[in-house]
Structure formats: C-alpha cells, structure tokens
Amino acid sequence: MPHFFSNKRLILLMVGIIILVILVGLTMREREQATIPEQIMRDSVGVVQSVFQRPAYFVRDIYDDFVNILNVHEENERLKGQLNDYAMLRSEIEGLREENDSLTSLYEGMESLSSFDTIPALVIDRQPDRWTETIGINRGTQHGIETDMAVITEEGLIGRVQYTSAFTSQVQLLSDGERTNRVSAKVSSEEGDPAVGFIEGWDVDQDLLVLQKVDSENELEPGQFVSTSGLGGLFPADLPIGEIVDVQVDEYGLTQNAYIEPSADFFHLNHVLVIERNVDNIDGIQEEFLQQEDEEIVEEEDESEGSDD
Amino acid sequence: MRYLLPAFVAFFFIIEGTWFQVFFPPSTEQDLFWVPRFAFVTVILISIYRGSKSGIFYGMGLGLFQDIVYSTVIGIYTFSYALIGYMTGFNFRAVQSRPFVVLVIVMVAVASLESLIYLMYTWTGIAQVTFEEFAATRLLPSVVLNGAFGILLIFPLRKFFVMLEDRDRQQENV
Numbered sequence: 001m002p003h004f005f006s007n008k009r010l011i012l013l014m015v016g017i018i019i020l021v022i023l024v025g026l027t028m029r030e031r032e033q034a035t036i037p038e039q040i041m042r043d044s045v046g047v048v049q050s051v052f053q054r055p056a057y058f059v060r061d062i063y064d065d066f067v068n069i070l071n072v073h074e075e076n077e078r079l080k081g082q083l084n085d086y087a088m089l090r091s092e093i094e095g096l097r098e099e100n101d102s103l104t105s106l107y108e109g110m111e112s113l114s115s116f117d118t119i120p121a122l123v124i125d126r127q128p129d130r131w132t133e134t135i136g137i138n139r140g141t142q143h144g145i146e147t148d149m150a151v152i153t154e155e156g157l158i159g160r161v162q163y164t165s166a167f168t169s170q171v172q173l174l175s176d177g178e179r180t181n182r183v184s185a186k187v188s189s190e191e192g193d194p195a196v197g198f199i200e201g202w203d204v205d206q207d208l209l210v211l212q213k214v215d216s217e218n219e220l221e222p223g224q225f226v227s228t229s230g231l232g233g234l235f236p237a238d239l240p241i242g243e244i245v246d247v248q249v250d251e252y253g254l255t256q257n258a259y260i261e262p263s264a265d266f267f268h269l270n271h272v273l274v275i276e277r278n279v280d281n282i283d284g285i286q287e288e289f290l291q292q293e294d295e296e297i298v299e300e301e302d303e304s305e306g307s308d309d
Numbered sequence: 310m311r312y313l314l315p316a317f318v319a320f321f322f323i324i325e326g327t328w329f330q331v332f333f334p335p336s337t338e339q340d341l342f343w344v345p346r347f348a349f350v351t352v353i354l355i356s357i358y359r360g361s362k363s364g365i366f367y368g369m370g371l372g373l374f375q376d377i378v379y380s381t382v383i384g385i386y387t388f389s390y391a392l393i394g395y396m397t398g399f400n401f402r403a404v405q406s407r408p409f410v411v412l413v414i415v416m417v418a419v420a421s422l423e424s425l426i427y428l429m430y431t432w433t434g435i436a437q438v439t440f441e442e443f444a445a446t447r448l449l450p451s452v453v454l455n456g457a458f459g460i461l462l463i464f465p466l467r468k469f470f471v472m473l474e475d476r477d478r479q480q481e482n483v
Contacts, residue, residue: 016388023384028433031381038377045378048319049327056331125326127379130335130342131430134379136326163381170381177437204438207337267334 031163033147039165043140046168049124050138057122057270116236118152118273119143124168126269133176133202135159135269140167148234150275156240156263157183157228158272169274174209174241175202175266184232185211185241187224187258195220196229199241203259209242211258212250220247220258236277313469314355318371321347326379341450346419348375349390350459351466353397353418357411358470361398368394382433389425393418408463415459416452423448 034042068075121137139145141164149161151171159173160183172181181201186194195218197211211226224244230237246259325345333343348371356364372390376383397418404410427443430436436443 013392016392020384020388023387024382024429024433027381027383034381038383041374041377045323045374048323052323052327053331056328060331125379126330128325128329129344129379129426131426131436132380136378178435267336270331 034163034165042136042165042170043167046124046136046138049136050122053122053124060270117276119145119276121145121169121272121274123269123272132178133173133266134162135171135173135272137169137171137272137274138167139274140165140169142166144276145169145274149277150228150235150239152239152273152275153264153269153271154273155265156242157235158264158266158269160234161274171272173266174199174262177201183235183241184229185226186229186231186237187211187214187218187220187226187244189219189224194229196231197255197258199226199260206259208245209260209262211244211260213255214258216249216254216256218256220244220256222246226258226260234277236275239275314473315367315370317466318348318351318355318367321351322371322374340446342447343454344423344447344451345458346422346451346455347458349422350415350419350455350462352390352394353415354411354459354462354466356394356397357399357414358405358467360400361395364394364398365391368392382435385426385429385433389422389429393422393425405467408467411463412456412459415463416456419455420448420452423451 119139121139123135124138125136127134137151145161145164147161147164150157151159151161157174159171159176160181161169162172163170172178174181174183183199184196185199186196188194195214197214199209200212201210202208203210214220222244226241226244228235228237228239228241240263242260242262242264244258245261247256248259249256325347329345329347335342349368352364352367352371355367368390369387372387373383375386375390380386397414399414404414427436427440427447438446
C-alpha cells in the first residue's frame, strides 16, 4: 500500500473529490443534449459494440430456436385453440375498419393521434450496472432520431430516447426509476371514457410497472389493458403497455395505483422500433381545432348580438 | 505488445455491456443483480503488477468511458475507478507471487467499488434501496461473479506481466 496520507496525496484526493462534485453537479440534471466530445465517444464505442453484438445475437437466436423446437408441440396445441377465435376477430376487425374509414373520411385531413412512422434499430448495449435501466441503439440524429421519441418492440412500449448522438442513441426503459421518467397512459373500459394516469416507476419487489394518479372514480380491475394515451404530447396514442394485475388506493385515498404486467419483455431486447410521430400533422390538427373553436365563438357572439337587437 | 494491455481492458469493457447482457440477460425471476466488472478487475490486476501509477491512469480512462457510454452522470465511475485503482497498487513481490492474496485484494476492491458506487448513487438520489437489500442483492453476487472472473484471469495475466517485465529489462540492457 502506498503512503496514502502524505500531504501531497491528501491534497490531490481533495482536488479529486471537488472535481467529482462539480462534474456530478453539472451533469446530474436533465440535459437537453450530451456534449460533442461525449457524442463522439459514444459513437465510436457504438461502432465497436455493433460489431460485437451482431454475432452474439446470431448465436443467441440459434440457441433460442433450439429451445423453441423443444416446445413446438405444446405451442401448436395452444395456437390451434386461438385460431378458432381468429375468424370471429377478423370479421369484427373488418367491420370496425370500414366504420373507421367512413368516419375519418367525414373528418377530412384529420390524422389520428396514433399516426406515426417507425425507424428500426439494433440494440447495441445495455447498462451493465443496473442502477439505471438504459440501452443503446445504433441509430442517431443522422437517421432522424430525436430526444423523447417513443421506443417499442412488437409487443409494446419499452421506453423513450434519452440522449442522441450522430449514429447512436441512449434509450431509457420504462423500468428505470428516475423521477422524470413518466408516460401518460390510459386504461380502456367498455363503457365510458378511458381512465387516464401516469406510468411512474417500477415496483422492484413484484417486477411490475406502476400506473399512478388514476382518478378514484374510475373503476379499475385486473385484466384491463393499458396503453399510451397520446395526451403527453410526446408519444402517439394506443401503443400497448401492459395488463393490470393489481389495484390499490394510494396513501391519500384520492387516487388509485394500478400495478401493470408489461406486455413487452424488457430483458430480451435485440431489435426495437423508434417511433417518429407525424408532428406536422399534429400541429395541423391543433390549428384546425383552434380555428374551429374561434369560428364557433364568433358565431355564438353573432347570435347573441342578434338577440340583443 | 505495448497496446495489448489497453486492448484487454477495452475488450472486457465492451463485453460487459454486450455479450454478457445477451447471454446472461437479467430476468424477472432473478432477484440478484449480477453486475460484471471485468474491465475493473483487469485494472486492479494491472495496478498490482504494474504499480499504482498505472492503476490510476487505467482506472480514470476506463471510468470516463463507463460514465459516458453507459450513464448520464459523469464523474462517479471516473473517480471511484481511479481512487480504487490507485489504492490497490501493492506492487511488492510478496503479494505478486501469491495468487491467493491477489484474489483477496481483487475481491475487496470489487466490494469497496460497489459500496462506493452505492453511496454516491444514494447521495445523488438515483439509488433508493436500503443498505441491507443492496448488500444481499448486489454486493454479494458482484463479489462472487467478479472473484470467479479474477481466478480465471490472474494466471494468464501474471504470465503476461512477467513477459512484459522481461522485455522492459532487455530493452534497458540494450
């Protein structure tokens, strides 16, 4: 052991701690964008990571295929059962689609809150220390990725883009415990308006997502599906999140919390889709709404003036 | 030869976030957090065999990459890797020639690293678990996993360091 507590080294340690505190303080808060040197480092490491990751996924896929073959009989039985429901579901969907088309054609130029394009990406790393839950993907600003875009797999929403650099980005998963990590979500029910709340945090003991701040007037029950509401302005609507398994009244009794089994698997991620919301259309819709409201107000004023005379 | 040592560290650093996560993915059935610190173990061994100056140098470099690539808060790993890399610089023959002592140092270093990171993450509000929970679910598995990795790495790396020293001596003589 070197002579650690000599004066010179003690001063160096102090200077080190001070620099640490300053650096941590500067980088702690939610930053808009990582600095250029950080981006360059991430991109160059990202290239190496993709080189490592592709063969790893290849081997992993072979292994998974092997396991799948062993389960094929069981799965076949299950799928046959599901196939019976399929015909009914299909006819129902046809009907709904027609109805939807006719309704949207009535409302000309309207793109729904759920319209979006997707950018496929490969997962190149995962935070190994697991204090924060983030993954890296091999698509960046050069491919059209921006901060706060939603990231999904085929099964459902997994997170949002936290930082971007030219060729890679960092994605914060829903399971990350950071306080600012929240998503506006809704619980669809058969009658009435959907209940709206926020996905905030991850219950470590049960491995479930927590949906908070749902009005206690809404009746929630296990088995209901939860999806994004599209109200937060960041994510499109109707991206599946999961299924309710437990409902509890929160500590003040005014709102309720629901525990959600996520539909996406946060642990076996290799290909993800980044969602590019059609922002122009959304702005268009808002303007349209505002104009309509203005017109209505003007009409009402006209009427009231008319009645005065 | 000169670049082989940084290449080792870089290789293990990449492995931690890529291959390890693909082949040993975390799952909901697992309550324990198996955190690989392979690159850090390599740095500790470098510090033991090459001196604390090398330790602080490699530790700082590795920590900076760890901070920037995997997290958003810069400074936590840079500081702890450099500090522990420096403090484990026991480059005496008596230690170097006893693999068991080296292994104990590696395990103590990993344990103190995890505790230091836990402390700093608690102060910054990122970690919100009690110390007992941390010790049971993170500290113990981490020491076991990285200790096992240390056992695998100590012997080949020691041979490599002996080779490096021989080369240095030869170059001095020439």
